[in-house]
Amino acid sequence: MNDFISSNLKKLKNNNIPNPEIDLRILLNYSRNSKNEIILSNFNINQINIDKFYSILNRRILHEPISKIINTKSFWKDNFYVNKFVLDPRPETECIIEEALKIYNNKKNHFKILDIGTGSGALAISLAREFENAEILAVDISEDAIKVANKNIREKKLDKQIRVKKSTFENIDDEFDLIVSNPPYLTITEMKNVSDEIRKFEPEIALYGGDDGLDFYREFALKIDTKLTNTGYFICEIGASQFDKCMEIFNESGLKFIKKSQDLQKKDRIMSFSKL
Numbered sequence: 001m002n003d004f005i006s007s008n009l010k011k012l013k014n015n016n017i018p019n020p021e022i023d024l025r026i027l028l029n030y031s032r033n034s035k036n037e038i039i040l041s042n043f044n045i046n047q048i049n050i051d052k053f054y055s056i057l058n059r060r061i062l063h064e065p066i067s068k069i070i071n072t073k074s075f076w077k078d079n080f081y082v083n084k085f086v087l088d089p090r091p092e093t094e095c096i097i098e099e100a101l102k103i104y105n106n107k108k109n110h111f112k113i114l115d116i117g118t119g120s121g122a123l124a125i126s127l128a129r130e131f132e133n134a135e136i137l138a139v140d141i142s143e144d145a146i147k148v149a150n151k152n153i154r155e156k157k158l159d160k161q162i163r164v165k166k167s168t169f170e171n172i173d174d175e176f177d178l179i180v181s182n183p184p185y186l187t188i189t190e191m192k193n194v195s196d197e198i199r200k201f202e203p204e205i206a207l208y209g210g211d212d213g214l215d216f217y218r219e220f221a222l223k224i225d226t227k228l229t230n231t232g233y234f235i236c237e238i239g240a241s242q243f244d245k246c247m248e249i250f251n252e253s254g255l256k257f258i259k260k261s262q263d264l265q266k267k268d269r270i271m272s273f274s275k276l
């Protein structure tokens with residue numbers, strides 16, 4: 001193996017980076033001078049901008065996630081621009097799209113969707129891709145997240161279909177056929193124990209759900225039904241151990257629990273409701 005490759009792989013390994021070969025290849029390709037894909041086995045140093053490479057390698061050594069370094073994260077059928085102001089969209093959140101597709105099996109449906117806490121816009125954009133006639137409103141309380149969502153929406157030429165607004169859901173004065181949300185749901189203890197990759201590089205406003213992590217579900221249980229049409233549905237993500245507590249909370253709501261869905265690790269992750 002080329003000395004340059006082996007010494008930089010060693011740096012990543014010594015700093016406990018979990019998949020050093022994969023990451024090194026991504027970092028090299030992100031610093032490359034030409035369009036040709038770089039592979040480790042026949043790497044030549046002239047293929048990269050060396051200053052750029054060392055600057056991003058050092059960021060990775062400090063455990064900045066690859067997605068934040070290359071400003072890209074894939075979700076559902078797209079790549080999304082991400083930065084420090086938005087949570088990286090995660091695979092478990094894709095279950096929300098799967099559940100929406102089970103409820104609305106007519107992809108030509110004309111209906112109104114609300115995405116609460118849109119972040120990068122990943123859910124709103126993926127739903128727009130699946131339901132081309134849906135009219136979508138995406139809200140977030142963070143001005144910086146809204147800029148990212150708007151960038152992704154513009155790049156994917158979906159600005160006619162998706163409107164973005166800086167708002168909490170309580171202030172939206174309209175009714176929707178489908179409301180989706182992946183709200184912040186970490187507890188105060190979980191916030192203290194998250195990995196450095198999350199604590200240092202994901203925005204706190206996207207993570208913290210109050211002392212017991214359940215603040216957003218209590219708000220949803222109180223008011224979501226007033227934002228749903230009579231035939232409307234609500235699908236939300238929950239923390240891996242929050243199902244029982246969320247069931248208690250939503251028992252008191254104007255919503256009828258339909259089902260829970262699990263992620264690939266078999267953890268309860270998504271709750272679906274219809275209006276009572």
Ligand SMILES: C[S@@+](CC[C@H](N)C(=O)[O-])C[C@H]1O[C@@H](n2cnc3c(N)ncnc32)[C@H](O)[C@@H]1O
Binds near residue numbers: 088117118123141167
């Ligand atoms: C867990 S992230 C989800 C981002 C994106 N929907 C996803 O699934 O990848 C939660 C988002 O909710 C936003 N948020 C936090 N509090 C909010 C509030 N009161 N009203 C609306 N959005 C809020 C955060 O800024 C963040 O973008």
